Amino acid sequence: MRGRVSSRLLRVSGRVAVGLILAFIVLPAVVVTIAAFNERAILSFPPTGYSTRWFTRALTYRDFRTGLWNSLVVTAWASTLALAVGTGFAIALKRYAFRFKGSLEGVLLSPLIVPHFTIGLGLLMLATGLSAGQGWPVLVLTHVIVVLPFVIRSVYISLQNIDERLELAAASLGARPRAVLTTITLPLLAPGLVSGWLFAAILSFNEFTASLFVTNQATQTLPVAMYGYVREFADPTLAAVSVIYIAVTAALLTLANMFLGLGKVLNVEQGR
């Protein structure tokens, strides 16, 4: 009898704990979303009236417009470059044995350990030293470095899921190495490449800390513009931008899910 009561208590408290954890995960987004529709010009919760004017302001405010455009440009360049470079490294790490392989792996994954502000500061000092300034090349390079580990990991895992016997079978059937790559390896790798690119894009689009160091007025990305805004104003425009941010990222993931399945995008699906 006592055992049953205590096991029931455990079950209930377990559910409550899980519910609380889930609530805390979504809570920030919910609070900000609600605040974005606040009628009054203060960032507060709960809202006192309903309005969409902050969305209008978010979409028309000049710094946000250029910031969004800059972010999209940097994201496109950085994640595409990171994908190309990362795929090469992933293939080298997976398929070939060479000296200093362990060290190379360590260097490639090190941006996971080094704080983003260190990367930003370091590159800023480097760029200044080379008189390159805070231009596009430095900004894109910063983002490539930050997202590269994720791309390499994603592609590496996809490579691991490809049975090398498929490539041997293709070779035995008369496929030259180039044909094996284009007809077998790359098509099977495609989901990994897409998910790697997507990860990189989402991370790059959201990157703030390192970008703060290496951007100037002309190149500032959306998160940097938002930071500049919040230092001057305290109205719900920022909340509205956040909602747009969430919507864009969610749309990207939904799209990827439709074409690939979320399991494949997140690279958690094992085997084929």
Next chain:
Amino acid sequence: MSSKAAEVIPAADFPAERTAPRGEPAVRLDGVLKRFGTVTALQETWLRVEPGEFLTLLGPSGCGKTTLLNLMAGFLEADAGEIFIGGDLVTATPPYERQIGIVFQNYALFPHMSVAKNVGYGLRMRGTPKREIAERVQEALALVKLDGFADRSPRQLSGGQQQRVALARALVIRPKVLLLDEPFSALDKNLRGAMQVELKEIQRRLGVTTVFVTHDQGEALSLSDRIVVMSAGRVRQIGTPDQVYRHPQDRFVAGFIGDVNVLPGRLEARAGARATVTVGELRREVEADALQECAPGAPVDLFVRPDHLGLRPAGEAGTLPAQVAALVYQGSHIDLHADLATGERVVVRIPGQGALATHAPGTAIGLSVPQGGLVAFPPEG
């Protein structure tokens, strides 16, 4: 539809490529050797595979049989020796120029292609015209009784069907040699037997030279024209299934092919090709070849198959005294485990189920040993 389509393709319309000049073997290995680092995976090996032959590489895992197959396929490069396929030197030829067909244990079907695309892959790589590809793919699918499956995805097929696709894909390019890497081990037992018979039929019909790798001696005995028994990177014996089963050349082959009992004996005398061995009170003749190193009086091991031992009443003259230890029901027969007076455990295979009632564990029995068909080797170590 399927069986009819298969019938209307005579072997001549689906020929195996036979480019070997008269008298040349389909595959020839001259002193081929392969090392991995400091480990010699394959000792110097000489081997001839005759055109149309079904040759099996048999041995436990790590014996070098897969290395040998990979060398033939061109997936590995030999450290020494030469490989000829159809009379052509191919030692340094990459796999895509060797024209070999291969079926892997897991079939290695391309998951992103339909069955027809899988089968047609080798032809597309050769730039075969589209119409001819379509025709030959259809023929190949009919050959393996999979007509109507052309548009399926490999994922939608059972293990047996996947294997047929893999076989069709390998055969459609009219390979000079068909290589099979443990193709049956992923199938369940019932399906395995049926697929073995079918493979053998197709192989015979096409006359395609086939090299088959397996660790299953039953498979090797039932399918092969000749068996190459390997262990520790070395060829131990090459012979017909009957030769390796009845006349094993060394201790390893005798122990690996079929079930076998080892009886402790002594070499009594050697006279020409024959030798006399005693086991307890019994005296038996064996071939002397394997006992050249042994002096009279030296211990030797006498190998006897479980179905060759006979069950006699205890104390009968000319039998070995033993005691029943356990009875194992096997359906069509009983495996009776018995301990000899000298301590060794032996297995006697008795047809039918009669022994279950009459020979409870603990019963004293006599074991009869046949006069012929015995082999003896020096003890291990």
